[in-house]
Amino acid sequence: MKKPRIAVLGxxxxxxxxxxxxxxxxxxxxxxxxxxxxxKSAGSTLNFQGKDxxxxxxxxxxxxxxxxxxxxxxxxxxxxxxxxxVKRGAMIIDNSSAFRMEADVxxxxxxxxxxxxxxxxxxxxxxxxxxxxLMLVLEPLKKYxxxxxxxxxxxxxxxxxLAAINELREDTEARLSGKAFENKCFKKPISFxxxxxxxxxxxxxxxxxxxxxxxxxxxxxxxDENTKISCTAARVPVFRGHSEAVDIEFNENVSPDEVRExxxxxxxxxxxxxxxxxxYPTTRDADGVNPVFVGRIRKNLAFNNGVSLWCVADNLxxxxxLNTVRICQKVxxxxxxxxR
Numbered sequence: 001m002k003k004p005r006i007a008v009l010g011x012x013x014x015x016x017x018x019x020x021x022x023x024x025x026x027x028x029x030x031x032x033x034x035x036x037x038x039x040k041s042a043g044s045t046l047n048f049q050g051k052d053x054x055x056x057x058x059x060x061x062x063x064x065x066x067x068x069x070x071x072x073x074x075x076x077x078x079x080x081x082x083x084x085x086v087k088r089g090a091m092i093i094d095n096s097s098a099f100r101m102e103a104d105v106x107x108x109x110x111x112x113x114x115x116x117x118x119x120x121x122x123x124x125x126x127x128x129x130x131x132x133x134l135m136l137v138l139e140p141l142k143k144y145x146x147x148x149x150x151x152x153x154x155x156x157x158x159x160x161x162l163a164a165i166n167e168l169r170e171d172t173e174a175r176l177s178g179k180a181f182e183n184k185c186f187k188k189p190i191s192f193x194x195x196x197x198x199x200x201x202x203x204x205x206x207x208x209x210x211x212x213x214x215x216x217x218x219x220x221x222x223x224d225e226n227t228k229i230s231c232t233a234a235r236v237p238v239f240r241g242h243s244e245a246v247d248i249e250f251n252e253n254v255s256p257d258e259v260r261e262x263x264x265x266x267x268x269x270x271x272x273x274x275x276x277x278x279x280y281p282t283t284r285d286a287d288g289v290n291p292v293f294v295g296r297i298r299k300n301l302a303f304n305n306g307v308s309l310w311c312v313a314d315n316l317x318x319x320x321x322l323n324t325v326r327i328c329q330k331v332x333x334x335x336x337x338x339x340r
Contacts, residue, residue: 003031007066010073011035014162018321019070060084067337070324086122089338093124093327095320100125107219109135110326111267128212129319133292135220137311140266145251148228152245156238159315195235209233241283242315249303256297259307263294273297281312
């Protein structure tokens, strides 16, 4: 099978640019690569591997000459283009929430549930950023039987895009200088603040972001419906990197030392856990690198067979771009695209 012809949809966005960077870093092989965007950004130039490429406007016909599309262009764009991509024999690895909970669409974290890729019918969904880092931690622990999972996320503004990054910077500068500032991306001021809302509220009082963690975790790990999962998601004034406090109740007894040893040998995970020397992961540790960092591993005082831990990751990488590129590599390795 020939090397794939690749396209990046949403190439000029924050995640799209990260996809370019990681595609280069991981040495992804391709016959050709194209960078696509809306008409607004079409015609601009992107430099990739020392070569300038003209960004093209995404139109259905362009996918006639593409095998794999790595997409980070928003849900409405994905819903429009995905059927066109599939109809033309290509496949899409989609970063939006448009298809994640569709029964016939694999929701995949590379290194966690790769086998689900074999079930794809042209669309593979990339999970929510806060779910993504959590899965690499939970997958090697799943053998003890996850009975109850409680997650609290502390999510950076980059998860809401470039406008949110700019809002944090401008709001901070305004507050420090005593000037008025009107927040637009968030319901509350983000500078020097924590906002206990990400996305809209659902009828059950949880936000859509929180329910994504609940539902996506269950789907990716193939957990029983009886597994109890709860999440609280908050936006924090950090530019890049999501943090999570995770409490797990297992069906079987497992000690913090055992969990620590398992995670030290787990794919995509790095343990920093020596609190006596103030060694534990923060978002600065994760900025611009691939591992999910774990620390503060300890016995949970509320559960009989419980462990609590803290995990941190670069949300633009493992939460979006890195997993997209890793899926592309796996699809290529296994020949799960049409080829010619």
